[in-house]
Amino acid sequence: MEDLLLLIHRIPYPPNKGDKIRSYHLLKHLAQRYRVHLATFVDDADDWQHVPHVQALCASSHFAPLQPLLARVRSLGALLANRSLSLDYYRDAGLRAWSAQAVRQHGIGRIVVFSSAMAQYAEAYPQARRVVDFCDVDSDKWRQYADQKRWPMSWLYRHEARQLLAYERHVARSCDAALFVSAPEADLFRQLAPESDARIGFFNNGVDTDYFSPLRAYPDPYPDGERAVVFTGAMDYWPNVDAVQWFAAEVLPLLRARGAELRFYIVGARPSAAVLALAQLPGVVVTGTVPDVRPYIAHAAVAVAPLRIARGIQNKVLEAMAMAAAVVVSPQALEGIAARAGTDLLLADGAVAFADAVAALLAAPDAALGRSARARVEQLYSWPANLAHIDARLECT
Secondary structure, three states, rough: OEEEEEEEOOOOOOOOOOOHHHHHHHHHHHHHOOEEEEEEEEEHHHHHHHHHHHHHOOEEEEEOOOOOOHHHHHHHHHOOOOOOOHHHHOOHHHHHHHHHHHHHHHOOOEEEEEEEHHHHHOOOOOOOOOEEEOOOOOHHHHHHHHHHHHOOOHHHHHHHHHHHHHHHHHHHOOOOOOEEEOOOHHHHHHHOOHHHHHOOOEEOOOOOOOOOOOOOOOOOOOOOOOOEEEEEEOOOHHHHHHHHHHHHHHHHHHHHHHOOEEEEEEEEOOOOOHHHOOOOOOOOOEEEOOOHHHHHHHHHOOEEEEEOOOOOOOHHHHHHHOOOOOOOEOOHHOOOOOOOOOEEEEEEHHHHHHHHHHOOOOOOOOOHHHHHHHHHHHHOOOHHHHHHHHHHHHHHO
């Protein structure tokens, strides 16, 4: 087996948690084909318990502790140096030294980078075949943040969008392949970095359809007779915060004014203060961390993804589809997902349209919608089939 260096910005476990889904399956896939030497950060104290699971997949590994608040403060120095804050946020001398030793000791000739900020640790090895999984065009996400915020945050976010895009373009020019999470995401980067067109590609996320199965028996987390509309996701992530705030403020009152009997459940870890405040509104429940999101999806009347800011593929949508749930999404949440509006899920643009779609499913549940969604996921979103794209890029000579 050949040795490979894998650089990931957050420990890739547990495999059903937000942005760790893709990185976990990438690690698991590569470990079947290479001796993987993993360097990653641990930014949540609860995640140290997962280190043994990840170590078992690797030939060697290095876990660098990262304190988010301290890292944010430290990254502000990038403003004076006109660098990307994201690079300074993930800058760590120990991780760099460990990676260098692994490359020397094992004669590593293939490197896979997960997320643009980790590419800084692969720059010193131009002799290696380097494949970068950007996932999303992160610089464009910062641009979207800037459009939604007031000064001085709008200025800060625009600075980061410019600097990170410059670095993303540099990485794409110097690596052997620059991969993204969907065709639209890859097309966007082609527009932003036309000089790297030949290196740009994508592979879709997958879904563990055995884990996210509608055929399992799940305990009902809702009170008897309650009709739940559910949103799932990490609730300290600003696009998710913005989505639930908008739904609670703009859509839920329309539904309640029509006499719809429902309660809006916001299910996800680390709810921000703004999310916790929503629990004071009539008909809103904020759960915080739950041991398993599947019961909340399985027993909900409707799953919603009303995102207004989004990049890449929304795992929450694919997981709800895999669970054969009735799903209502915004155009932003659907971007990059090959689902058929009206057949696999309902698409709604704006508060009135969103309320109409949710009300229609509450009044007349549509089991065919869920069956079609499940079949679509099984057809297009298999992890082995999608991860084969990275094999081709790594083995190409």
